[in-house]
Amino acid sequence: DVKVTQSSRYLVKRTGEKVFLECVQDMDHENMFWYRQDPGLGLRLIYFSYDVKMKEKGDIPEGYSVSREKKERFSLILESASTNQTSMYLCASSLTGGQYFGAGTRLSVL
Amino acid sequence: GENVEQHPSTLSVQEGDSAVIKCTYSDSASNYFPWYKQELGKRPQLIIDIRSNVGEKKDQRIAVTLNKTAKHFSLHITETQPEDSAVYFCAARRVTGGGNKLTFGTGTQLKVEL
Numbered sequence: 644d645v646k647v648t649q650s651s652r653y654l655v656k657r658t659g660e661k662v663f664l665e666c667v668q669d670m671d672h673e674n675m676f677w678y679r680q681d682p683g684l685g686l687r688l689i690y691f692s693y694d695v696k697m698k699e700k701g702d703i704p705e706g707y708s709v710s711r712e713k714k715e716r717f718s719l720i721l722e723s724a725s726t727n728q729t730s731m732y733l734c735a736s737s738l739t740g741g742q743y744f745g746a747g748t749r750l751s752v753l
Numbered sequence: 754g755e756n757v758e759q760h761p762s763t764l765s766v767q768e769g770d771s772a773v774i775k776c777t778y779s780d781s782a783s784n785y786f787p788w789y790k791q792e793l794g795k796r797p798q799l800i801i802d803i804r805s806n807v808g809e810k811k812d813q814r815i816a817v818t819l820n821k822t823a824k825h826f827s828l829h830i831t832e833t834q835p836e837d838s839a840v841y842f843c844a845a846r847r848v849t850g851g852g853n854k855l856t857f858g859t860g861t862q863l864k865v866e867l
Contacts, residue, residue: 674853683762685842685859686797693853701854702754733796737853741787741799 646670649734649745656752662721664748666734673738675717677701677709680731680747692717724752755780755847759858766833767866774861776843777825785846786826787855788817792839801828833865 650665676691688701690709735742756779787802819826844855
């Protein structure tokens with residue numbers, strides 16, 4: 644079974660803080676993704692990576708950055724958290740077919 | 754870029770009835786169409802997928818159909834059961850320079866009533 648692990652299930656941060664969300668997969672997948680999920684908006688792609696040190700912007704990259712120093716790990720960074728970044732964040736990984744998701748991190752920015 | 758529209762946003766059926774969820778996509782170069790089920794408080798899970806060289810695929814009570822000409826695809830669930838209650842997402846894979854990038858629909862909340 645593919646295992647995609649996100650470091651935190653719940654996170655509460657203050658406005659202006661730097662926030663790191665970590666994701667690790669154990670299936671040697673080339674591709675990794677970060678989404679945010681909001682009611683009525685579905686899953687929106689923030690960034691993805693198809694190889695170590697490679698990254699591409701998704702549909703809503705503003706206010707976020709990413710890091711992929713090792714194949715199994717993909718980090719999402721909020722440089723200066725804002726209240727409109729309160730959301731559920733989902734990490735996923737894949738080879739060529741469907742994506743496998745982590746359990747999600749519910750981030751609240753106060 | 755790719756745009757995926759999904760309808761209906763909510764669907765309520767009686768146990769044992771069929772449920773159909775429809776999606777349309779905009780990029781004619783999209784070639785892979787997965788469906789995900791997300792139960793309350795859980796992660797999205799892949800339940801079935803179809804590639805552009807196939808018109809229909811079945812797996813027990815679920816089936817997916819694809820009409821490339823019309824750029825739409827549908828999820829069919831027969832003999833619905835209470836455990837089918839969940840949010841269902843369709844997606845389409847855009848052909849890009851790198852990676853395996855999906856665009857998701859906005860989801861359908863399916864409720865199966867006893």
